[in-house]
Amino acid sequence: MKLAEAINVTPSPRQLAWQQLGFYGFIHFGMNTMTDREWGDGTEDPALFAPTGLDEAAADRAVAAMQAAHMRGLILTCKHHDGFCLWPTKTTTHSVAASPWQNGHGDVVRLFADACARHQMQFGVYLSPWDRNAAVYGQGKAYDDLYVAQLTELLSNYGPLFEIWLDGANGEGPNGKHQVYDWDRYYQVMRTLQPNAVIAVSGPDVRWIGNEAGHIRPSEWSVVPAALREAERVAALSQQSDDAAFSRQFKSTDDDLGSRDALADYDGPLVWYPAEVDTSIRPGWFFHEAQDTQVRSGEALFDLYCKAVGGNAALLLNVPLDRCGRFGAADQAALVAVGQKIIQLTDTDVSGAAVVAATSAVAPFAITGGASEAPAATMGDAGETLALQSAWEAAPDDATPTVTLTWAQPVCVNTLILREAISRGQRVEAFSVMALQADGWHALTRATTIGNCRILRFEEVETTALKITFTGFRAAPTLAEVRVARLEGVEARV
Known part of the structure; x- marks a missing residue:
């Protein structure tokens, strides 16, 4: 009986540790910040990347602001779809090493990894599989080799990671480059280099909630059909266009993934695959000055927290940095406000011990x-x-x-x-x-x-x-x- 099987499905140690976090932050920052876009095309001049205010002190302030919101971790967009790398990678010249920022000697990933370590915050990385700059993208193994090399750099040089976030977006379209990602190879590298990190979205450990609007199911099950692990690995189901409205749309995904009724006719394996709600404090994921008046309030964020974290999901809230490398004033105020609400619900020092x-x-x-x-x-x-x-x-x-x-x-x-x-x-x-x-x-x-x-x-x-x-x-x-x-x-x- 499928229900008898469901009773015995439990989280792995890495999933159990991840679920104790509950609420953590996303920082979208990179070339798109400088060009005022959501999706770059990979042809941008690295000279455009010049965040004049970004240094160690600025990274500390950003991490402290997220801690004020009661977040317990931070994930940085180390490379978005435009292919611009925020660390001095050996795999491409399209990186901070070719920019005027810190005379080409800067490393945004290092800044935030070290700031998180100083503040006892968990650190995670986002590395887009889709790369609009890489000449070998669409050439099969040649691109897989490049992507694995980038993964290896990030997973080897910046300390322990709690999450590796794999975006499923692929907007090449029917006439674009066709790259079949070697997911199993990617996962093997991740498991070898960061065995305690969960692999999220296009990965086997953490499931995308199904939308970027902050909408959750009234009944969220962590025990679901194993086939759901494949959903975000299929490019046809991913985000297809440069459209900020995508982050406010509800998806047509099933509202019932794990109830008795949903499992009644299912004869495949079940897995522990908990949900993550990813959404942005602004309509877009990257900073746009025109959206300064559209920042979610502290009260709205608290309502989102109660629905997401309080609905058996983790909450990943994006707060983008501006062109100088700072949070906007309205964003910072909202982070402080939601943190004051959350602190009333839970202690700041939460043990992972299973006690009543x-x-x-x-x-x-x-x-x-x-x-x-x-x-x-x-x-x-x-x-x-x-x-x-x-x-x-x-x-x-x-x-x-x-x-x-x-x-x-x-x-x-x-x-x-x-x-x-x-x-x-x-x-x-x-x-x-x-x-x-x-x-x-x-x-x-x-x-x-x-x-x-x-x-x-x-x-x-x-x-x-x-x-x-x-x-x-x-x-x-x-x-x-x-x-x-x-x-x-x-x-x-x-």
Whole structure:
């Protein structure tokens, strides 16, 4: 039975470590920044690359701004489709080494890799397989050799990477150059040189959510048909034109990838293939001064965070650098604003340990319920984290597993954060939440999947207890974390 197989599919160690990050940043920067384009054609003069304000201090400021947003990693576009390399590669003259920036001795990748190391931020790289400058593009192995050489440079010289991002875009069209990428060869190089890095989008570890608008499914499953790993490797499904509107379009991809119904007639293998939401703080991916008034606000970013990270996906938010090598003023303000919101939901120092951490931003509470229940424990000061046991798990014969949070005095809450112990798989299919009031229990909210994280926002309620009842599951439900909060200005998002 396919469901029995799904129960036993779990993340690899690299996937599990990646999922703890939750929220990290993209920096699109390069020749397109200088030419005010989204897609360059590869004929640009390297002399155009002259970010006068980009140096070690500027890189530190950019990384610090992303940390202020509560991001835990950064991915840099080391080479976009125009083929211009932001490091002094030996594979082409179309790079920073041929530019006037730092007299041809600069290395943008080094600047950001080192800045991330100084700030204890994870670092990742984006290397576009599509290269509009390379003369050997479209010649099969000759281009694969060049691409592997570039990969080898990036993966060997800039320290540990947490993610390697492979863009699926290919806009050559029917009359353009036809290059069949040797993905398996690329993956082998990545696994050899950076075994702990996940390979994303056109890769086997992390799945594209299916759009660049920040839209997510109401029920996001990490256990999906293995065939989805091939989807972004097919050029016909990739972005085909230089169109900034692509980042705001919804795709016609299936809304149901892993439910019982979706798997009912599927007879192939299943894999752990979690989703990543990639979107930009601006309509385009590269910096365009004309879009300065179209920057997403901190409130909009927080809503996106709650839907993406709180919907069992990672959030990769692009914040482009301007021609000087700095973030725009509106972008920086939005990063600070979203960080202030997120800090209310989660500690800045999050351990990867699978423990039930019951934390209240409003008052101490006790947690009870479950086969592996620890003695009821009262929380200490607000914000303190209490480890009850390695993970809560319902009794295997419990038809209606329930976890109850209780307070000694009434409290006001409007946000609930849940995490499954995903090292044991994704099991929860449906659950409801009720609040205890003077006249009894009242329905508060309900949802389907949890996975790595589910954030539920609801109308503020004063209560002395919350009850989480699991109404659908594939195996005994687990919880790695339960957290409640009262956030100012939070609207119900059921």
